[in-house]
Amino acid sequence: MIPVQLVKFILAGGTAAAANFGARILLSLWLPYEAAIVVAYLIGMLTAFVLNRAFVFTRVENTLRSQVSWFIAINLAAVLQTLLISLLLARVLFPALGMEFHPETLAHAVGVAVPVITSYLGHRRFTFRSRTP
Numbered sequence: 707m708i709p710v711q712l713v714k715f716i717l718a719g720g721t722a723a724a725a726n727f728g729a730r731i732l733l734s735l736w737l738p739y740e741a742a743i744v745v746a747y748l749i750g751m752l753t754a755f756v757l758n759r760a761f762v763f764t765r766v767e768n769t770l771r772s773q774v775s776w777f778i779a780i781n782l783a784a785v786l787q788t789l790l791i792s793l794l795l796a797r798v799l800f801p802a803l804g805m806e807f808h809p810e811t812l813a814h815a816v817g818v819a820v821p822v823i824t825s826y827l828g829h830r831r832f833t834f835r836s837r838t839p
Contacts, residue, residue: 711762715826718757723818726750730814739810743792743817747785750818751777763834776833783828784821792817 730746737745755777759766766773795813805812 711830712826714762715758715829716822718762719754719822719825721757722750722754725753726818727815731811734810739796740789740793743789743814744785747781747788751781751785754781758829758834763829763836765836766834768835772835773833777829780825780828780833784825787821787824788814788817790817791820 726746726749729749730742733742733745755774759773768776792810792813795816796810800809800813
């Protein structure tokens with residue numbers, strides 16, 4: 707059985723990912739693909755922090771400063787995962803496969819999904835520490 711906290715994390719993350727994904731599409735109207743991914747990720751990251759703090763990890767013992775520091779550190783690792791996977795798929799794998807149907811959009815969707823589990827574990831252990839599960 708999936709823990710309720712993980713389900714809430716996935717819902718919060720899904721909402722943040724939707725904000726990230728939608729922002730990337732809009733930002734791509736004005737910014738290069740790579741820059742749009744990074745700025746959109748920051749929008750998604752802020753959304754994720756607020757939702758996780760309010761609804762997922764409600765029994766937190768560490769300070770807000772500690773939470774923000776760990777949240778940024780864990781998400782910097784995740785943004786690198788997102789960027790590398792998105793670029794690898796959009797610039798290398800999809801062209802090699804001859805895929806022409808929205809390769810950047812599909813690559814970004816996969817890139818956003820990859821760090822879900824590593825982020826959950828990191829945030830549970832470090833960002834939003836508590837004595838109770």
